Amino acid sequence: MDLLKLGLYEQAILMFAAVVLFTSFAMLAQARIVPLIHIFAWQGALLAITAALVAYVTNHPHLYFSAALTLVLKALLIPWLLHRLTVRLNIHRDIEVLRFPSLIMLGGAVLVVFSYSVALPIAHLASGTTRNTIAISQAVVLLGMLLMITRKKAIAQVIGFMSIENGLFFAAVSATYGMPMVVELGIAFDVLVAAVLFGVFFFQMRDSIDSFDVDRLNRLREVDEPPLPDVTEKET
Amino acid sequence: MIESLPLPIDAAWLLAVVQTLLFVFVAPLLSGWIKRIKCHMQNRAAPSVFQPYRDLAKLLRKHTVLAENASWLFRFTPYLVFAATILAAAVVPLIALQLPTAQIADVIVLVGFLALARFFLALAGLDIGTAFGGMGASREMMIGALAEPVLMMTAFTVSMSAATTNLSEAMGYTLSSGLVLRPSFLFAALGLMLVAVAETGRVPVDNPATHLELTMVHEAMILEYTGRHLALIEWASKIKLMVYLVLIANLFLPWGIATELTLAELGKGTVAIAGKLILLGMALVVWETVMAKMRIFRVPPYLGFAFLLSLLGMLTHVVLETGG
Numbered sequence: 001m002d003l004l005k006l007g008l009y010e011q012a013i014l015m016f017a018a019v020v021l022f023t024s025f026a027m028l029a030q031a032r033i034v035p036l037i038h039i040f041a042w043q044g045a046l047l048a049i050t051a052a053l054v055a056y057v058t059n060h061p062h063l064y065f066s067a068a069l070t071l072v073l074k075a076l077l078i079p080w081l082l083h084r085l086t087v088r089l090n091i092h093r094d095i096e097v098l099r100f101p102s103l104i105m106l107g108g109a110v111l112v113v114f115s116y117s118v119a120l121p122i123a124h125l126a127s128g129t130t131r132n133t134i135a136i137s138q139a140v141v142l143l144g145m146l147l148m149i150t151r152k153k154a155i156a157q158v159i160g161f162m163s164i165e166n167g168l169f170f171a172a173v174s175a176t177y178g179m180p181m182v183v184e185l186g187i188a189f190d191v192l193v194a195a196v197l198f199g200v201f202f203f204q205m206r207d208s209i210d211s212f213d214v215d216r217l218n219r220l221r222e223v224d225e226p227p228l229p230d231v232t233e234k235e236t
Numbered sequence: 237m238i239e240s241l242p243l244p245i246d247a248a249w250l251l252a253v254v255q256t257l258l259f260v261f262v263a264p265l266l267s268g269w270i271k272r273i274k275c276h277m278q279n280r281a282a283p284s285v286f287q288p289y290r291d292l293a294k295l296l297r298k299h300t301v302l303a304e305n306a307s308w309l310f311r312f313t314p315y316l317v318f319a320a321t322i323l324a325a326a327v328v329p330l331i332a333l334q335l336p337t338a339q340i341a342d343v344i345v346l347v348g349f350l351a352l353a354r355f356f357l358a359l360a361g362l363d364i365g366t367a368f369g370g371m372g373a374s375r376e377m378m379i380g381a382l383a384e385p386v387l388m389m390t391a392f393t394v395s396m397s398a399a400t401t402n403l404s405e406a407m408g409y410t411l412s413s414g415l416v417l418r419p420s421f422l423f424a425a426l427g428l429m430l431v432a433v434a435e436t437g438r439v440p441v442d443n444p445a446t447h448l449e450l451t452m453v454h455e456a457m458i459l460e461y462t463g464r465h466l467a468l469i470e471w472a473s474k475i476k477l478m479v480y481l482v483l484i485a486n487l488f489l490p491w492g493i494a495t496e497l498t499l500a501e502l503g504k505g506t507v508a509i510a511g512k513l514i515l516l517g518m519a520l521v522v523w524e525t526v527m528a529k530m531r532i533f534r535v536p537p538y539l540g541f542a543f544l545l546s547l548l549g550m551l552t553h554v555v556l557e558t559g560g
Contacts, residue, residue: 003557004413011417018419018552025544029537102540109547116555132556 044074140167259325264288300463313360324349331505332494338404361457372456389546423549430542432480439524485512
């Protein structure tokens, strides 16, 4: 669908979709925890704006509700919960060492191309102005996965997970103008509960292995056994 | 009415020459303006906006001092850099589209002229054989090697929409299609801004106002230059800054530029570009004030991010704007 044939609001949908994709890349590049949470909040806010615009353009009023839900949960509540957690765990000034940052970025670009080629047949079947954003929403899902794969700290992985959920919501909005309200509410509260549970899990993790590096969870040891010498040495 | 008639072809050439001269003689004013508001922003006493003219005049009057082992290359480079930068400025439409100089060359030629100037500047830095010259040249080439792909990708992103690499025609296309929100243009503009900061040696990458040994890039290369040679190189770097700012202003927001060669249109174009440059200069000052100078090894990730932006511009053009 040629951009020049679309109206201004439809162009704005595509513009916001592109910015949502950009926030995914910005999250990949961001090594600090608190800015990462802020970018995640911005992604939620942009997603809410996109959903509201889709609701306005395609005249689906129930999408306004989804947009409001996204704004409250993804842009305000969950980032606030995560931010409070980082402050309470005293990791809000941590900087994670990113290995091969440029390579990760290029990998992300490859994922965008891949999701475009996957979404192309779907986009041909679909009609309406938002069909071009299906590829973008898939790319957001895949970039969230890439964020989870490339990070070692548990909190960054949680943000990657939430970002995947953002991508799924975006896919639902752009492909079928939103899911049924029951499903949407269910997912929203699942995510909220997940955020709370992850918080509990973080405290458990800190108490038992004294680190947020999830690679350390691979190592098995007996409860009454003294900690391995290399473990205590490697921990900074 | 003579004013409403399109001017004959010779007048178009004349206008192209006038526009290039405008580039050459307004560039110091632009850098004076940037320096002045930067001083205001940082609570310092600001020099007059005409100070760069005085500096250049002073340098042009002074004798040149050459090192004993300086070859012809060292003496030849300032003139070549100045000439190549002026030719690059001639390619960029400033106040009017469809001028003959803009039509015979496209954006690849523009990048080529700037690369030629950079190449000879780096050679001159090496020629004199001092440690600083070599260090500056090596840093400059590293930045250049990373920045030029971004510049090309940005140009290609725009040319994919406009179906031409000619700057004048691309601006004309953007003008004629009216207000269209293009995600690709947004990313390309951001990428071009980041790379313009790197290419013109502004704050996060290089500091034009410092002679602190360890951090300088551009200044290290030209450390041995004096007198009129230094004046020409400084002037060329001011013109280069203006070329980049005009490129950003006119490629992505071409509104106001003269499409016909009438006096009224030309006046409107002059006012429009003056306004755009004033605003862009202020944006640059805010950016330079909030950013801290980066370590040299932070520059590759920075330019990698700029490359990613321009790549995203191209991808979003394919994914969102053509729709397969």
